[in-house]
Each structure stands twice: as structure tokens, then as C-alpha cells.
Amino acid sequence: MGENQQLPVTLLAGFLGAGKTTLLNYILKENHGKRIAVIENEFGEISVDHDLVIGADEDIFEMSNGCICCSIKGDLIATLNRLMGQNDKFDYILIESTGLASPGPIAQAFLLEDELNRSLKLDGVVTLVDCRHIWKHLDEVDVAWEQVAFSSVIVLNKTDLVSAEELKKVEERIKGINPTARIVQTEKAVVPLNHILDIGGFELKPSEETETLGEGEGQIIYKGLVSGQEITSVGITFSGDIDRNQFVMWLQMLLMMEGMDVIRAKGILSLPDSPNRHIFQSVYMMFDSQDDRPWGKDERINRMVFIGRNLDRERLEEGVRSCLI
Numbered sequence: 001m002g003e004n005q006q007l008p009v010t011l012l013a014g015f016l017g018a019g020k021t022t023l024l025n026y027i028l029k030e031n032h033g034k035r036i037a038v039i040e041n042e043f044g045e046i047s048v049d050h051d052l053v054i055g056a057d058e059d060i061f062e063m064s065n066g067c068i069c070c071s072i073k074g075d076l077i078a079t080l081n082r083l084m085g086q087n088d089k090f091d092y093i094l095i096e097s098t099g100l101a102s103p104g105p106i107a108q109a110f111l112l113e114d115e116l117n118r119s120l121k122l123d124g125v126v127t128l129v130d131c132r133h134i135w136k137h138l139d140e141v142d143v144a145w146e147q148v149a150f151s152s153v154i155v156l157n158k159t160d161l162v163s164a165e166e167l168k169k170v171e172e173r174i175k176g177i178n179p180t181a182r183i184v185q186t187e188k189a190v191v192p193l194n195h196i197l198d199i200g201g202f203e204l205k206p207s208e209e210t211e212t213l214g215e216g217e218g219q220i221i222y223k224g225l226v227s228g229q230e231i232t233s234v235g236i237t238f239s240g241d242i243d244r245n246q247f248v249m250w251l252q253m254l255l256m257m258e259g260m261d262v263i264r265a266k267g268i269l270s271l272p273d274s275p276n277r278h279i280f281q282s283v284y285m286m287f288d289s290q291d292d293r294p295w296g297k298d299e300r301i302n303r304m305v306f307i308g309r310n311l312d313r314e315r316l317e318e319g320v321r322s323c324l325i
Contacts, residue, residue, distance in 0.1 A: 006118075006119060006120055006121035007084075007091075007092070007093060007119060007120050007121070008091075008092055008093070008120075008121055008123035008197070008198060009092075009093045009094075009095060009110060009120050009121065009122055009123055010092065010093070010094045010095070010123050010124055010125075010126055010196060010197060010199075011095050011097060011103050011106055011107060011110075011122070011124070011125045011126070012024070012094055012095065012096045012097065012126050012127075012128070012196075013097050013102075013103040013125060013126070013127040013128070013147045013150070013151070014099060014127050014128030014129065014130075014147060014155075014157075015099050015100075015129075015130065015134075015137045015141065015143070015144050015147065016099035016100065017099075017130055017133065018099065018127075018128035018129060018130045018157060019128045019130065019155075019157040019158065019188070019189035020096055020099070020128055020189075021096075022188060022189035023128065023155075023189040023190075023191060024038055024040065024094070024096060026189065026190060027067060027094065027193070028063050028065070028067050028069055029063070029065065030065065031065050032065070032193055033066075034066070034067075034091065034092065034193055034197065035066040035067060035068075035089065035090040035091045035092070036066075036067045036068075036090060036091070036092045036093070036094055036193075036197075037067070037068040037069075037070075037083050037089075037090040037092070037093045037094070038067060038068065038069045038070075038094050038096070039070055039071070039072060039076075039079060039080075039083070039093065039094070039095045039096065040069070040070075040071045040072070040096045041071070041072055041096050041097060041098045059071060060082065060083070062089065066089075066090070067090070068083070068089060068090055070082070070083065076095070076106070077116065080093070080116070080120065084119060092123075092197050092198075093120070094197075100143060101143065102143050102146035102147065102150070103125045103127070103146070103147060103150045104146055104150050104263065104283075104284060107122060107125055107150060107202075107283060108283060108284050108285075108286060110122035111202065111283055111286050112286060121202075122201075122202050123197065123198065123199060123200065123201060123202070124152035124153060124196070124199040124200070124201025124202065125150045125151050125152050125153075125201060126151065126152065126153045126154075126155060126196045126199075127147045127148055127150070127151040127153075127154050127155070128155045128157050128189065129148070129154055129155065129156050129157060129170070129174065130157060130158055131156050131157065131158050131159055131161065131162045131166070131167060131170050132158050132161045132162055134170055134173075134174075135170075135173075138173070145177060145231040146263065148174060148177045148178050148181075149177055149178050149231060149263045149264065149307050149308070150263060150264065150283075151178055151181040152181060152182070152199055152201025152202070153181060153182045153183075153184060153195060153196055153199055153201065154174055154178070154181045154182070154183050154184070155184045155185075155186055155189070155191055155195075155196070156170060156171065156174070156183060156184065156185045156186070157186055157187070157188075157189050158187065158188075159185050159186065159187055160187045160188075167185070171183060176233055177231055177233060177307070178233065178264075178307055179233050179235065179305060180264070180266060180305055180307075182195075182199075184196075202281070202283070231307075231308070231309060232306075232307070232308065232309070232310070232311040232313075233305060233306075233307050234305065234306045234307075234311050234313045234316055235303075235304070235305045236267075236302075236303075236304050236305075236306075236313075236316065236317050236320055237301060237302065237303050237304075238301070238302055238317075238320075238321065239270075239299070239300065239301055239302070240270070240302070240324045240325065241270050241271060241272040241300075241324065241325045242269045242270060242271060242278075242302060242320075242323050242324060242325070243272075243323050243324070243325055244269070244271050244278065244289075246322075246323040247269065247320070247323040248287070248289070250319050250320070250322065250323055251265070251280075251282065251287060252287060254319065255282060255284070255285045255287060256285065258308075260284065261308045261309040261310060261311075262282070262284075262306060262307075262308040262311070263283075263284070263307050263308045263309070264281070264282065264283055264306075264307045264308070265280075265281065265282045265304065265305065265306045265307070266279070266280065266281040266282070266304065266305060267279070267280060267281075267302070267303055267304025267305060268292070268301075268302065268303050268304070269289075269302050269304075270295075270300040270301065270302050272325050274291070275294050275295060276291040276292055276293065276294050276295065277291070277292040277293060277294075277295055278290070278291055278292065279291075279292045280304075302320070304320070
């Protein structure tokens with residue numbers, strides 16, 4: 001790794017039984033040609049195959065396929081610092097989060113903490129979904145909603161246990177919560193690693209999903225049964241030029257007042273006197289934006305999506321439109 005190069009970190013989420021452990025065991029044992037450091041949480045059930053261990057330093061195990069495995073002992077940052085002492089031995093870090101936790105706080109820490117982002121960068125949040133039991137999880141456990149909402153990639157696992165019609169319904173419901181995530185279907189958690197590594201999930205770049213946000217989607221709402229909080233995906237599209245400074249002030253005020261409810265936001269803006277599209281994203285209260293490629297012959301349309309709890313579509317649209325030139 002170069003002196004100024006940041007090591008990519010992927011956060012692996014998913015409710016209990018979704019297949020995280022199966023995926024991690026596959027990574028540690030198969031000859032996939034990638035050098036990955038796997039950090040399991042303290043409740044992890046990974047069985048380190050000692051026949052495949054070629055070296056060990058305390059509880060950090062080096063596997064014969066070039067991967068490294070260790071568990072979180074106390075503080076995640078301390079565990080990462082221990083691993084960084086061996087950074088010439090791997091190219092990626094994959095952190096397993098507990099099935100009962102939202103990936104949001106860890107993701108925000110990577111984006112905000114200088115101690116972390118000097119040498120590491122959050123590449124994405126990958127969430128495994130149990131296609132057969134996701135309906136029950138969403139109805140009964142609020143954290144299952146957040147795991148989907150924060151995702152850059154959503155892996156629909158155990159597709160062999162549901163019919164084609166049921167799988168289609170699961171995919172539609174997942175897209176209703178998070179229309180910006182890429183969806184991958186799989187059985188037994190065997191996922192091509194190029195689908196979950198080097199995905200740039202938190203880089204400022206438009207996705208195919210972002211390009212079509214708001215086009216007749218309206219607001220899609222599903223309600224969990226535990227707290228009754230509505231998880232919503234709101235797509236907004238309209239023409240005209242946006243005053244960037246006014247938009248930033250409005251969005252920062254929104255995030256300040258409702259930051260823990262506005263889980264994610266991203267979109268494309270048309271700025272006056274600029275030949276380039278302007279893209280933005282937010283994670284909780286963190287906001288960033290930058291110029292993108294030229295509009296060229298494309299129609300200058302503002303497109304954005306907000307993902308969160310109890311979002312008011314009319315109020316969001318009114319706030320964004322107030323920033324028009």
C-alpha cells in the first residue's frame with residue numbers, strides 16, 4: 001500500500017441467520033486470489049480451520065489463501081490499529097457487524113473520524129438478506145430496516161428457498177426502502193467478491209439508480225410493527241437551477257434538526273452558469289458534494305432521493321424548491 005493510499009474497508013451487515021458467517025468462512029477458505037483481512041464481531045461463529053492457518057500472532061490468524069482473520073477485542077479502532085501493523089499482507093478489510101446492530105454508527109465513524117480516515121476509507125456497506133425470513137424481520141425488528149437503508153449493495157441470499165414470484169416481491173420491497181443500492185441474488189452466500197469489494201459505495205459518483213430517481217416513483221412507505229416508525233424512500237425530480245449555497249444551508253438545517261431520521265440522501269443538481277452536473281450525498285449529519293461530468297446534451301434535471309424515518313414528501317419537495325434560482 002502506498003504512503004498516501006487508503007485501505008478500503010467494507011462493512012458487512014445482515015440480520016441473524018442471513019448468511020454472514022457462511023460468506024466469511026467462504027472468504028477465509030476459498031482460493032479467490034484476494035488478500036482480505038476479516039474482522040469478526042465478538043459474537044461471531046467463524047470456525048478458523050487450523051489446517052489452513054500458516055501463521056498466527058496472538059489471535060490474528062493468517063490463512064493459506066492470503067487472508068487474515070481476527071475478532072474484535074474491546075475497541076474496533078484498537079483492533080484496526082493492530083491489523084494496520086500487518087498492512088503489507090492484505091489489500092482489503094471486511095468488518096462483520098453484529099446481526100442485532102445498525103451499520104450506521106460505524107459507517108459514520110469512518111467518514112468523520114480523522115484517526116480512521118487517514119489510512120482507511122469506507123468502501124461500502126454490504127447487507128445480506130434472508131429472502132425466506134425478511135418479511136418477519138422487517139415486521140418485527142427495526143434494525144433490519146436500517147441495515148437495508150444504509151446499504152451500498154444488498155445480497156438477496158437463500159434465493160433457492162423461495163419461489164420466483166416471492167423473490168420478485170422481496171426485491172420490490174427492498175427497492176422501496178433503498179432504491180439506490182445494487183442488488184445481487186445468491187444461494188448459500190456464495191457471492192462473487194467483485195460485487196462486494198471495490199464498490200465505491202461512499203464515493204461521490206452517480207449510479208444508474210440515481211439517474212432515474214423520482215421519475216414517477218412518488219413515496220413508497222412500509223411500516224414496521226415494533227415502533228410504528230415509517231421507513232420511507234422519497235424521490236424528487238424537477239427542472240430549473242439550484243442555488244448551491246442555499247441548498248447546502250437548507251440540507252444542513254434539515255440534518256441538524258432531523259439528522260438521525262434522515263439516514264441517507266444523494267442526488268444530482270443543476271447549478272446556474274455551470275456546464276457540469278453537481279452531485280451530493282449525506283450519511284446522517286455528514287454532507288459532501290462536488291462537480292461531476294458535463295451535462296452535454298442531457299436535459300438539466302435535478303434528481304435526488306432521501307431515505308429515512310417518517311419523511312414528509314411535500315415538506316422535502318417544498319424545501320428543495322425553495323432553493324431554486
